[in-house]
Amino acid sequence: MTHTIEHHPVGDNTMRYASIFGATSRFALKSAFLSGVLLLVLLAASQSDAQLIYQNDFDQYTTERVYTDDDLDNDFNEPRFNDGVTEGRVTIVGASQAHGGAGSALAIAYPAGEDGTKQTGAQWQLDFDNSYEELYFSYCVKFESGFDFVRGGKLPGLAGGTAPTGSTQADGTNGWNGRMMWRTDFEGVSGQPEQLTSDAISYAKYTDSGFDGTGRDEDKEYWVESDGSRTTIKSGVWYEIIQRVKMNDPGESNGVLQIWIDGRLVHDQQDVLFRTANTFAIDQVYFSTFFGGNEDWRTSKDEVAYFDDFKVGLLLSDLKPEPEPEPRFLKVPQHFPTVQEAIDDANPGDTVAVRGFLRENIVVNKAIFLRGYNGTRINALDVNSPAIRITASGVHLKRFELRYGPHAVVVDPGLNDITVEYITAIFNSDSAICLKEGNDGALVRKNQVYYAQSDGIRIDRSDDVTVIDNKVFTTDGTGFSIFGSNDVTVEGNTSWGNHEGFCVDGNGSTIEDNFAFKNSSSGFVFSGDNLAVIDNYSRLNGSHGYSFFNSSHNSINENVSRENGGNGFEFTAISDNSVMVDNIAKLCGEVGFFLDFASGNSIDDALSLDNESGFVLTGTTSSNTITRSLAQDNPVYGVLDQGTGNDTSGVKKRRNGND
Known part of the structure; x- marks a missing residue:
């Protein structure tokens, strides 16, 4: 509810307020308040007072109606400008749309076919009467049911100085802006189709923000959950957003920008350069919500979002x-x-940030964020011990170059909530990045491995692990070795110049959009059931492109095997009842599609071109079906079926050696 606060003049146009917290604070009034009811609470006499600086839940409004310029002045300390209120796009709604199902809330309209601040949403600034070095800001937001997020739009945040936006550069002396956005990956025509969910980003502008670090552009940092996935925002759901800003020491990259959604920390920057001079700090809330971008981001239909429960506190x-x-x-x-020494002093939840070149062996024995920066390098001092050993759950390891030792990173058995990302591992005598058994739910992403004497990335008996966007080069073992692990996601990885490219052993895993190139043995080797093998590329490997060994009930779609020394695709040792659709084998040294000890498989829309033979089914096969497929320019056989009950009549044969 909105609180009534008594106010008593103390002279010099300054008033003292007796607050609901039982304390008092001084604040210079900018205007008179109606009926002795303060609709905004600015309590900032001293930053040592643990008080709210601003609070508004709009419950002072008891009827649904248009929100007026006078309402805005009373609620938000007479903003210097506004977009949307004068135009009638802001209204008061009742309990059915308010947060918690009681009281009132603000409704912001975004008319159909429009974008930008002048045509959609609303925008104004709430100025504080003091500046602050650190503040927390929270509000609740709900997008109406069926809301089409299109490409994206703005959300409120704290700001300081001139709060630069758009083409105005944040140069370190003029100000900064901490707005947020909902942001999708959609690039099509508005509404075709509707985007009913969205990611979210921090859209802050400060001295070295943006892709080039000049402050001309805003950051576009996605909110990320603890498992590494992007935060998803849906329509029809209330969300509580909290933003924390702590200003940097002028010229030092030690500012803090954090964001929570519903209590989960989804954005954590600890090295922000908000300013280079001590001429501003945090002095406003920048209320900003509209579609855009530009006209490509315009609304597909009339939309509404609801805002409630604004709070700013020390x-x-x-x-x-x-x-x-x-x-x-x-x-x-x-x-x-x-x-x-830093880790030993740290508490769970702390960040240990490392710069420079060090020689040591590190044990991470508590739930911390251990991070480096571009150029941070650690050489294992004892080459018989790992550079970094993780022995505690909840560890997030990011951005190090690690050299020597049997492992660059090894994770002890039985841990959870482990993230290993942006690691460059070089010259390891065993597996470079190794997760031992029981590390369920770990995230391994955007790492690079070179010259390991065993596997590049090895996952042992750990389920629900995500291995994404990693690259492994010239190891003596397998680039990616997934052993005894179920429901693993292996996506967007590259294995180049290793012994084998990818070995995946376990059930229920998804292997998608990976590249195996110039490995001395096979590109992909699978053992396990119910695998989804989708849109992978295997080229110039010494043996087979894709080898399924004792692997059944798989979905194998849209993969390419090209110029591999052995078979393009092979199914052996009881590999049954898989479905293959739209796969290509070309210029492989042996058979495009080879089945041995395989039954009940379905191959549809396959191309076998310029291999030694097109399709070969040995005498140990039965009940396999090949439909709508082509065998062409294979010099030995187009189709050789020696099995029982196979149906290869769906193969069209052209210019093969034994047609």
């Missing part, structure tokens, strides 16, 4: 009654000479 405890302990940011070598 502490998280001002907004939430039981806040999590605030994490610390420990620097190596600024605060500690070694990484291990």
Whole structure:
């Protein structure tokens, strides 16, 4: 509810407010307030007071109606400008649309076919009467049911100085802006189709934001969940968003920008350069919501979003009654000479940030974020021990170059909530990145491995692991070895110049959009059931393109096997009842599609071109079906069927050696 607060003049146009918290605070009034009811609470006499600086839940409005310029002035401290209120796009709605099902809320309209601040949504600034070095800002937002997010749009955030947006550069002396966005990957025509869910990003502009680090453009940093997936926003659901900003020391990259959604930390920057001069801090909320972008981002139909429960406080405890302990940011070598000393001093949830070149072996024995930067390098001091060993759950490891030792990173058995990303591993005597058994749900992404004497990335008996966008080059073992692991996602990876490209052993995994190139043995080897093998590319490997060994009930679609030394696709050792659609084998040294000890498989829309033979089914096969397929320019056989009950009549044969 909205609180009534008594106010008593104390002279010099300054008033003292007796707040609901039982404390008092000084604040210079900009205008008189109606009926003695403060609709905004600016309490900032001292930053040591644990008080709300601003609060508004709009429950003072008891009827649904258009929100007026006078309402805006009273609620938001007489903004210098507004878009949307004067135009009638902001209204008060009642309990059925308010957060918690009681009171009132603001409704913001986005008319059909429009974009930008002048035609959709609303925008204004809530100026504080003081500047702050650290603040928390929270609000609740709901997008109406069926909301089409199209490409994206803006959401409110804290700001300071001139709060630069658009083409205005944040140069370190003029200000910064902490707006947010909903943002999809959609690039088509608005509404074709409708985008009923959306990702979200931090859209902050500050001294070195943007793709080129000049502050001309905003950051576009996706909100990310603890499992590494992007945060998904849906229509018809209330979300509570909290933003924390802590200003940097002028000229130092030590500012903090954090975002929580429904209590989950989804964005965490600890090295922000908001300013280079001490001429501004945090002095406003920049209320901003509209579609855009440009006209390609325009609404597909009339849309509405609801906003409620605005709060600004000095502490998280001002907004939430039981806040999590605030994490610390420990620097190596600024605060500690070694990484291990920093870890030993850290508490769970802290960040240990490392720069430079160090020689040590590190044990991460608590749930922390251990991160480096571009150019951070650690050489294993003891080459018989891993460079980094993880022995605790909840560890996030990011952006190191690690050299020597049997492993660059090894994760002890039985842990959870492990993330290993942006690691470059070089010259390891065993598997470079190794997750031992029981590390279920781990995320391994955007790592690079070179010159390991065993496997590049090895996952042992760990389920629901995500292995995405990694690259492994010139190891003596398998590029990606997934052993005894179920429901693993292997996506967007490259294995180049290793012994085998990918070995996946286990059930229910998805292997999609990977590239195996110039490995001395096979590109892909599978053992397990119910696999989804989709849109992979295997080329110039020494043996087979794709080998399924004792592997059944799989979906194998849209894969390419080209110029491999052995078979393009082979199914052996009881590989039954799989469905293959739209696969290509071309210029392979043996058979395009080879089946041995395989039954009940379905091959549809396959191309076998310029291999030694097109399709070969040995005497141990039975009840396999090949439909709508082509065998062409294979010099030995187009089709050779020696099995029982196979149906190869659906193969069209052209210019093969034994047609």
